[in-house]
Amino acid sequence: xxHLLEVKxxxxxxxxxxxxxxxxxxxxxxxxxxxxxxxVGESGCGKSVSSMAIMGLHNPKSTQIxxxxxxxxxxxxxxxxxxxxxxxxxxxxxxxxxxFQDPMSALHPYFTVGDQISEAWLLHNDGTxxxxxxxxxxxxxxxxxxxxxxxxxxxxxxxxGGMRQRVMIGMALINQPKILIADEPTTALDVTVQSxxxxxxxxxxxxxxxxVILITHDLGVVxxxxxxxxxxxxxxxxxxxxxxxxxxxxxxPYTIGLLASVPRVDQAHGTRLKTIPGxxxxxxxxxxxxxxxxxxxxxKYVPGEICKVTRPEVELKLIDHHARCHxxxxxxxxxx
Amino acid sequence: xSENILEVRGLLKYFESSGGVIGRKRQTIKAxxxxxxxxxxxxxxxxVGESGCGKTTVGRTILKLYEPTAGSIIFQGQDITKFSNSKMKPLRAQMQIIFQxxxxxxxxxxxxxxxxxxxxxxxxxxxxxxxxxxxxxxxERVGLNPEHINRFPHEFSxxxxxxxxxxxxxxxxxxxxxxxxxxxxxxxxxxAQIVNLLDDLQKEYxxxxxxxxxxxxxxxxxxxxxxxMYLGKVxxxxxxxxxxxxxxxxxxxxxxxxxxxxDPAIERSRERIILNGDLPSPANPPTGCVFxxxxxxxxxxxxxxxxxxLQVGASQVACHFPE
Numbered sequence: 001x002x003h004l005l006e007v008k009x010x011x012x013x014x015x016x017x018x019x020x021x022x023x024x025x026x027x028x029x030x031x032x033x034x035x036x037x038x039x040v041g042e043s044g045c046g047k048s049v050s051s052m053a054i055m056g057l058h059n060p061k062s063t064q065i066x067x068x069x070x071x072x073x074x075x076x077x078x079x080x081x082x083x084x085x086x087x088x089x090x091x092x093x094x095x096x097x098x099x100f101q102d103p104m105s106a107l108h109p110y111f112t113v114g115d116q117i118s119e120a121w122l123l124h125n126d127g128t129x130x131x132x133x134x135x136x137x138x139x140x141x142x143x144x145x146x147x148x149x150x151x152x153x154x155x156x157x158x159x160x161g162g163m164r165q166r167v168m169i170g171m172a173l174i175n176q177p178k179i180l181i182a183d184e185p186t187t188a189l190d191v192t193v194q195s196x197x198x199x200x201x202x203x204x205x206x207x208x209x210x211x212v213i214l215i216t217h218d219l220g221v222v223x224x225x226x227x228x229x230x231x232x233x234x235x236x237x238x239x240x241x242x243x244x245x246x247x248x249x250x251x252x253p254y255t256i257g258l259l260a261s262v263p264r265v266d267q268a269h270g271t272r273l274k275t276i277p278g279x280x281x282x283x284x285x286x287x288x289x290x291x292x293x294x295x296x297x298x299x300k301y302v303p304g305e306i307c308k309v310t311r312p313e314v315e316l317k318l319i320d321h322h323a324r325c326h327x328x329x330x331x332x333x334x335x336x
Numbered sequence: 337x338s339e340n341i342l343e344v345r346g347l348l349k350y351f352e353s354s355g356g357v358i359g360r361k362r363q364t365i366k367a368x369x370x371x372x373x374x375x376x377x378x379x380x381x382x383x384v385g386e387s388g389c390g391k392t393t394v395g396r397t398i399l400k401l402y403e404p405t406a407g408s409i410i411f412q413g414q415d416i417t418k419f420s421n422s423k424m425k426p427l428r429a430q431m432q433i434i435f436q437x438x439x440x441x442x443x444x445x446x447x448x449x450x451x452x453x454x455x456x457x458x459x460x461x462x463x464x465x466x467x468x469x470x471x472x473x474x475x476e477r478v479g480l481n482p483e484h485i486n487r488f489p490h491e492f493s494x495x496x497x498x499x500x501x502x503x504x505x506x507x508x509x510x511x512x513x514x515x516x517x518x519x520x521x522x523x524x525x526x527x528a529q530i531v532n533l534l535d536d537l538q539k540e541y542x543x544x545x546x547x548x549x550x551x552x553x554x555x556x557x558x559x560x561x562x563x564x565m566y567l568g569k570v571x572x573x574x575x576x577x578x579x580x581x582x583x584x585x586x587x588x589x590x591x592x593x594x595x596x597x598x599d600p601a602i603e604r605s606r607e608r609i610i611l612n613g614d615l616p617s618p619a620n621p622p623t624g625c626v627f628x629x630x631x632x633x634x635x636x637x638x639x640x641x642x643x644x645x646l647q648v649g650a651s652q653v654a655c656h657f658p659e
Contacts, residue, residue: 042523042524042525042526043494043523160614160615161614162614163614190386190387190550190615191386191550191552191591191594191595192386192590192591192594192610192611193386193614194594194596195593195594195608195610196610196611199610217523217524218596219524219598220553220595220596220597220598220603221596222598223596223597223598223599223600223602223603224596224600224603224604226600243600244600244601247598247599247600247601257525258524258525259598261524261525261527261528262524262528262553262598263528263531263553263554263556263557264553264597264598264599265552265553265556265580265592265595265597266597266599266602267556267557269556269557269576269577269580270557271557272532272535273528273531273532273557274528275525275528275529275532276525276528277529279493279495279496279526
């Protein structure tokens with residue numbers, strides 16, 4: 001059976017005055033109906049760029065894209081990269097939908113939230129404006145906006161941050177998408193509001209049987225909601241596996257370092273944080289070998305200059321658990 | 337108390353919102369509504385709360401960057417509440433601030449050397465060995481290349497810029513630093529580096545920190561004592577260990593339960609308290625306990641009488657019905 005979404009060898013780069021920025025490099029992953037895939041990594045690792053490619057949002061004039069983004073629906077298979085802009089527009093907001101980090105800048109300040117959600121519905125459905133309004137009120141009610149009947153005529157600035165994010169979610173779900181891409185959906189929110197929104201997302205996922213791609217840098221949020229995890233570093237997928245596998249048996253040195261450097265509320269107070277030395281490389285001049293090698297504490301266990309010279313491929317390390325590293329899982333774990 | 341470097345009593349800070357051209361009604365934003373905080377010598381006090389709770393305003397008012405509306409601020413035994421700017425200036429050499437945003441807090445037209453040395457110029461000090469040598473030593477101390485003294489802020493990454501901000505703050509050896517969300521703009525792996533650096537500098541220079549942050553996991557890591565704020569009021573004060581192990585205030589409890597733990601097994605078996613609604617407006621805070629609109633234990637008394645900060649076990653709690 002084919003997957004709902006298949007990303008194959010996706011590379012996105014931006015030519016700039018300083019050189020070619022390789023934002024994502026040879027990225028492959030898949031997504032199935034009803035599951036939550038978390039894409040984790042730090043700023044500039046390519047997590048947002050790859051999700052924008054899935055939505056077909058890159059400007060072809062200023063971007064070089066290669067690879068495939070295949071979306072399989074009952075209507076057939078579409079490759080977002082090669083499809084016409086007309087075809088992609090039909091998918092976008094319909095089969096594939098997206099919510100953003102900052103709901104204030106993603107909503108138009110001049111229009112009521114009702115107008116904006118209705119517009120999204122009218123683009124993909126045949127119906128009158130009053131049908132759209134009815135649908136919109138139902139949706140606002142569903143995402144937990146109190147008194148939706150009157151709030152439908154409010155403007156974005158009249159909502160709090162958490163309520164705006166609920167409006168955004170309502171807008172993204174109005175056409176019952178099969179894939180929802182949530183790009184840092186709770187980063188701008190306070191923790192108590194964050195748990196409300198994460199709970200809402202889970203409920204909506206069940207309600208509409210959606211697959212969710214959750215893009216985040218917060219490993220706590222990932223632990224809470226994800227089924228599978230992709231870890232990215234410098235535009236490349238470095239580790240991929242089930243959420244328990246990734247947290248219990250991380251095999252890529254970057255994942256190991258990342259997990260160890262997060263302070264935890266359930267940890268004893270006063271312990272020193274582990275750090276990853278140095279900083280991520282520039283995407284213009286990536287090392288020819290492994291991109292993580294300059295910061296890697298495990299590179300010394302690999303004979304010769306292999307890590308510096310040869311780029312590791314994504315390999316199966318444990319059951320259903322892949323990583324891009326020259327060391328085997330056993331070798332890495334024996335040096336922990 | 338003599339062992340405290342900072343003693344704040346009943347601090348009040350109101351902001352007047354402007355009328356505006358369309359004749360909107362003037363409003364008073366009650367950002368800080370009566371806060372007591374003390375910081376001991378060599379101690380790190382964490383000040384936590386959600387956005388709009390007044391934690392940043394407290395930090396800035398303590399440094400007299402804002403004029404307090406009422407209350408008293410005692411720094412090293414001196415009441416500085418009514419001090420003028422010129423009287424504050426010599427004291428400012430003792431108290432410094434590290435800002436959240438490493439992009440907007442460094443002047444893009446000044447070199448790193450000028451930025452770090454600015455306090456020497458302002459206070460007309462010449463350190464032993466000269467300014468340039470001292471600045472290079474400081475850069476090295478915070479983990480930057482001393483040869484980069486003539487570079488400009490845009491040539492550095494976010495984490496490196498935060499190191500520049502730290503070097504500037506410690507340059508004239510202050511006693512007390514307000515760190516206002518110093519790591520929240522940084523990636524996790526960089527965040528850990530900066531937290532450890534702040535830890536080391538504290539030990540080395542005997543610094544006292546007021547660490548203002550919304551991220552409870554970072555606060556629990558770095559603080560000796562924690563003050564929890566909500567809508568301009570202190571909800572709970574306790575030693576870090578006590579606060580995180582047995583929170584007494586319902587708000588603290590809810591806040592702690594909302595922090596995700598990076599472990600799927602623990603995360604999915606936790607009981608989570610989900611608070612309804614949002615933070616009320618500080619222009620029009622609820623009567624009685626400010627938390628009563630979102631509290632699951634709220635009763636009539638909570639809606640009419642504001643609770644005082646009282647001793648409960650090892651903590652101080654402002655709640656009529658503590659856990």
